[in-house]
Amino acid sequence: MPNELSDAGVAAIAVTPARRVSSFFYKHPKARLRALIALPALWLGLVYVAALLMLLVTAFWTVDEFTGNTKVAFKLDNIISLFTDPLYTTVTLRTLGIALGVTLVDVILALPIAFFMSKVAGPRLRNVIAISVLLPLWASYLVKAYAWRSVLSDKGVLQWLLAPIGLNTPGYSLWGAAITLGYIWLPYVILPIYGGLEKVPSNMLEASSDLGAKTLTTIRRIVFPMILPSIIAGSIFAFSLTLGDYITISIVGGPNQMLGNLIYSNVGTANNLPMAAALALIPIAIMFGYLGAVRRTGALDNL
Amino acid sequence: MKLKKTTGLLVALAVSLALTGCAAGSTTSAGSMLDKLGKSESTLTLLGWPGYAEDGSNDPKVDWVTPFEKATGCQVTFKPYGTSDEALSLFKTGQYDAIAASGDATLRLVAGGYVQPLNTKLIPSYAKVYDFLKNRAWNTVDGKTYGVPHGYGANLLMYNTKVVKPAPTSWSVVFDGASTYKGKVTAYDSPIYIADAALYLMKHQPALGITNPYALDATQLAAAVTLLKAQRANVGEYWSDYLKSIQSFETGNSVVGTTWQVIKNSMSAKASVDAILPSEGATGWSDSWMVSSTSKHVNCAYKWLDYIDSPKANAAATEYFGEAPVTADACQYASDKAFCATYHAGDAAYAAKIWYWTTPITACLDGRKDVKCTDYSAWTKAWQEIKG
Amino acid sequence: MRISKFAKIVLGIATSAVLAVIYLPLFIVVINSFNRSMNMDWPPPGFTLSWWTRAFGSGGLMAALGTSVTIAVCASIIALVLGTMLALALSRYKFFGQQSIGLMVILPIALPGIVTGLALNNAFRTVLGLQLSMATVIIAHATFCVVTVYNNVLARLSRTNRNLEDASADLGAGIFTTFRLVTLPQIGSALIAGGLLAFALSFDEIIVTTFTAGSGVETLPIWILNNMFRPGKAPVVDVVAVTTVLISIVPLYFAQRLAREDAK
Numbered sequence: 042m043p044n045e046l047s048d049a050g051v052a053a054i055a056v057t058p059a060r061r062v063s064s065f066f067y068k069h070p071k072a073r074l075r076a077l078i079a080l081p082a083l084w085l086g087l088v089y090v091a092a093l094l095m096l097l098v099t100a101f102w103t104v105d106e107f108t109g110n111t112k113v114a115f116k117l118d119n120i121i122s123l124f125t126d127p128l129y130t131t132v133t134l135r136t137l138g139i140a141l142g143v144t145l146v147d148v149i150l151a152l153p154i155a156f157f158m159s160k161v162a163g164p165r166l167r168n169v170i171a172i173s174v175l176l177p178l179w180a181s182y183l184v185k186a187y188a189w190r191s192v193l194s195d196k197g198v199l200q201w202l203l204a205p206i207g208l209n210t211p212g213y214s215l216w217g218a219a220i221t222l223g224y225i226w227l228p229y230v231i232l233p234i235y236g237g238l239e240k241v242p243s244n245m246l247e248a249s250s251d252l253g254a255k256t257l258t259t260i261r262r263i264v265f266p267m268i269l270p271s272i273i274a275g276s277i278f279a280f281s282l283t284l285g286d287y288i289t290i291s292i293v294g295g296p297n298q299m300l301g302n303l304i305y306s307n308v309g310t311a312n313n314l315p316m317a318a319a320l321a322l323i324p325i326a327i328m329f330g331y332l333g334a335v336r337r338t339g340a341l342d343n344l
Numbered sequence: 345m346k347l348k349k350t351t352g353l354l355v356a357l358a359v360s361l362a363l364t365g366c367a368a369g370s371t372t373s374a375g376s377m378l379d380k381l382g383k384s385e386s387t388l389t390l391l392g393w394p395g396y397a398e399d400g401s402n403d404p405k406v407d408w409v410t411p412f413e414k415a416t417g418c419q420v421t422f423k424p425y426g427t428s429d430e431a432l433s434l435f436k437t438g439q440y441d442a443i444a445a446s447g448d449a450t451l452r453l454v455a456g457g458y459v460q461p462l463n464t465k466l467i468p469s470y471a472k473v474y475d476f477l478k479n480r481a482w483n484t485v486d487g488k489t490y491g492v493p494h495g496y497g498a499n500l501l502m503y504n505t506k507v508v509k510p511a512p513t514s515w516s517v518v519f520d521g522a523s524t525y526k527g528k529v530t531a532y533d534s535p536i537y538i539a540d541a542a543l544y545l546m547k548h549q550p551a552l553g554i555t556n557p558y559a560l561d562a563t564q565l566a567a568a569v570t571l572l573k574a575q576r577a578n579v580g581e582y583w584s585d586y587l588k589s590i591q592s593f594e595t596g597n598s599v600v601g602t603t604w605q606v607i608k609n610s611m612s613a614k615a616s617v618d619a620i621l622p623s624e625g626a627t628g629w630s631d632s633w634m635v636s637s638t639s640k641h642v643n644c645a646y647k648w649l650d651y652i653d654s655p656k657a658n659a660a661a662t663e664y665f666g667e668a669p670v671t672a673d674a675c676q677y678a679s680d681k682a683f684c685a686t687y688h689a690g691d692a693a694y695a696a697k698i699w700y701w702t703t704p705i706t707a708c709l710d711g712r713k714d715v716k717c718t719d720y721s722a723w724t725k726a727w728q729e730i731k732g
Numbered sequence: 733m734r735i736s737k738f739a740k741i742v743l744g745i746a747t748s749a750v751l752a753v754i755y756l757p758l759f760i761v762v763i764n765s766f767n768r769s770m771n772m773d774w775p776p777p778g779f780t781l782s783w784w785t786r787a788f789g790s791g792g793l794m795a796a797l798g799t800s801v802t803i804a805v806c807a808s809i810i811a812l813v814l815g816t817m818l819a820l821a822l823s824r825y826k827f828f829g830q831q832s833i834g835l836m837v838i839l840p841i842a843l844p845g846i847v848t849g850l851a852l853n854n855a856f857r858t859v860l861g862l863q864l865s866m867a868t869v870i871i872a873h874a875t876f877c878v879v880t881v882y883n884n885v886l887a888r889l890s891r892t893n894r895n896l897e898d899a900s901a902d903l904g905a906g907i908f909t910t911f912r913l914v915t916l917p918q919i920g921s922a923l924i925a926g927g928l929l930a931f932a933l934s935f936d937e938i939i940v941t942t943f944t945a946g947s948g949v950e951t952l953p954i955w956i957l958n959n960m961f962r963p964g965k966a967p968v969v970d971v972v973a974v975t976t977v978l979i980s981i982v983p984l985y986f987a988q989r990l991a992r993e994d995a996k
Contacts, residue, residue: 063906092855188757285844
């Protein structure tokens with residue numbers, strides 16, 4: 042019986058060109074792999090990696106002060122100034138500090154809500170909360186930043202809430218910028234952590250409890266290591282997005298500036314693309330370092 | 345199927361590399377002047393501050409572009425920019441026929457060969473433009489006119505009448521006396537603001553020898569930077585778009601600082617603010633319409649320059665934006681009868697106290713030959729250091 | 733662990749608090765879209781619908797919306813194709829350079845937008861001499877959207893059974909047929925989730941777009957940026973934000989439903 046079926050099946054299939062290609066690929070798995078990889082790798086390589094390399098090269102060039110034209114010559118001037126000019130070191134450290142702070146706060150805020158969503162809430166509530174977390178992503182970034190400008194102002198909602206307990210709104214300052222940035226990136230941090238927690242099977246938690254572990258121990262030794270990759274994945278978003286931001290700081294940051302502002306003003310105001318490229322190397326180096334450090338944890342699969 | 349995609353990509357890449365050769369080959373000439381007006385081309389691409397060329401798409405009642413299009417047949421596309429520096433980088437792409445540039449950008453455009461000298465005989469409206477706006481350092485180079493004015497305004501001192509007492513008459517309230525209002529002072533967020541500090545030093549520290557706030561040698565620049573770093577400690581925020589400025593005065597986050605007349609006018613009725621032109625004078629701006637040296641729509645461009653300086657259109661454009669018109673004949677067309685008075689239009693004495701934005705360049709604008717002045721890129725670096 | 737009732741209550745309170753903080757500024761945005769004051773004074777002196785009528789009558793806004801949707805759709809489609817191809821390759825095969833490819837996919841989104849924007853702007857304009865246009869924006873967006881599709885599909889593929897594909901081949905189906913009838917249905921929900929996230933990323937992106945958009949390209953975020961300069965237009969921007977949030981509820985709901993069914 043099976044033979045009749047397969048004979049009938051084979052006889053019925055025409056040998057079209059598509060069929061020929063398909064057979065070729067079936068017999069040559071390496072070619073299949075190459076065909077799949079070719080387009081995306083070429084795209085990413087040519088469009089992105091090449092662009093980054095060109096930026097790296099540009100960082101070594103300089104601008105003729107008089108004419109404003111770029112001088113294509115390999116000079117270390119810009120790179121050296123990154124370390125020697127106190128302006129750049131100050132702003133880098135400040136930006137790094139804010140990025141770390143924002144990331145930390147976002148992770149701390151994201152954990153309980155992700156935990157609640159994945160382990161405590163029922164399916165319908167989980168759906169509602171998931172949608173509620175994702176909705177703000179659709180309200181424009183700029184609109185959210187300006188809304189916080191209103192909240193943080195001297196006559197805004199925050200002042201109104203804090204006045205009874207004798208505190209004042211942080212106003213337009215580095216704190217204001219940090220709060221706003223933390224707010225805007227929060228959904229990006231919650232999502233991966235929630236995804237990671239979903240993968241932790243509930244029966245494992247119950248088994249741990251059955252074996253006598255207290256809640257805290259279970260969290261520390263079972264849950265935490267399992268969700269660490271997803272926590273790091275979330276942190277990459279918050280950290281990287283804060284590192285390069287120049288818009289929010291100008292809306293709620295008061296008179297302060299971050300690394301992104303320096304890069305942006307070198308591109309536009311100063312018309313000094315090589316210096317902008319050199320400054321851009323700082324966040325690139327920082328992110329590469331961070332990515333390299335967390336590669337082992339498998340966080341990169343959780344983005 | 346997938347192999348084809350790869351080949352297609354390579355072909356596209358080869359084509360674009362070939363095009364690079366073409367793009368690199370074209371040169372921007374210094375710009376020869378137009379001799380006479382020819383037939384209108386069909387399109388015109390303009391670059392300017394938001395609100396400079398309204399065609400009714402934002403507010404159907406605000407439109408002075410459509411009448412121009414009907415009269416000349418030149419279809420207008422307008423792109424707004426947010427800062428002078430953004431204007432420069434956009435204009436350099438060569439995609440625009442004409443630009444309304446502020447003085448902090450005009451000389452950079454001229455020096456780079458991006459704009460062409462204008463034959464003002466081909467712009468009839470220019471004859472009626474106020475004399476104090478013609479042949480100035482920011483729109484005329486080597487006797488050649490490169491730009492015709494769109495309007496003009498001053499950077500005034502705005503203050504909260506309930507908080508800032510007594511009413512200030514000098515810029516000292518934001519410089520030497522700024523600590524009284526620590527954390528509530530505001531200033532314009534651009535390197536060109538250094539000129540404001542220089543203007544203050546011109547009057548209060550004459551020993552420095554500053555005669556033109558845009559012509560600063562290294563020592564004078566350093567003095568201005570010191571003054572601004574001291575001010576920074578008292579600044580609540582710098583502003584670059586007027587919504588920010590309006591909001592911060594209304595919430596009380598700012599109580600004193602530079603402003604534009606249009607900001608004062610936009611403040612809500614409850615806000616108790618006043619704006620004055622202090623005793624030292626003030627910096628200001630007169631934006632100029634300039635024509636690209638590589639423009640393919642020069643006739644339309646000239647017609648636009650003539651149109652925007654004509655009384656009716658100029659009144660509409662400047663009243664909407666909130667600046668003074670460039671010709672006395674415009675006043676009768678303003679919808680608000682007090683328009684010209686509010687903006688001190690045509691008041692030559694008022695206008696004489698204004699130091700219009702001019703791009704700082706190494707060849708000193710005050711005529712000094714013995715020293716090199718600091719240019720805009722030096723001011724930009726200084727501004728970054730001031731903000732810290 | 734058994735999660736104690738106390739822990740559940742604490743988590744519930746924490747969640748509600750975080751959600752309250754998330755929605756407070758959005759609440760202000762909604763109120764401001766009706767705020768009579770054109771400077772968005774707080775508390776609002778009065779209410780009006782004029783901003784809403786102005787928004788829907790604004791040709792510029794509608795055009796910007798159309799541009800954003802077009803760019804997001806094109807970028808998402810490209811990201812879907814590239815991301816799926818990559819996910820298929822990396823899940824089914826082991827090869828030299830696997831880790832580097834994985835890193836390359838993440839870079840566009842792991843590096844700050846200003847770096848990506850600057851690099852692409854420099855590459856397009858200075859090196860290749862291209863004019864910036866909608867195409868350059870689409871290319872840029874697709875590049876950083878690939879990772880969302882890639883990760884979703886990869887995760888889904890690791891949960892599917894390869895035997896099904898082998899069986900399909902045994903039954904005589906060609907590679908493309910197998911993909912169409914066996915693999916595609918299995919990764920369908922991952923494609924939708926990845927595609928939706930890619931769409932959202934592209935739709936609201938401002939920094940990379942600023943660097944890669946030409947003169948005629950005004951996406952919605954750029955329109956918002958331009959319009960916040962003029963005080964008379966600012967509240968219209970709030971109308972836009974409220975509308976995009978409301979519109980997104982429906983697709984989000986369906987995406988969640990799909991993910992739910994998937995997990996069962």
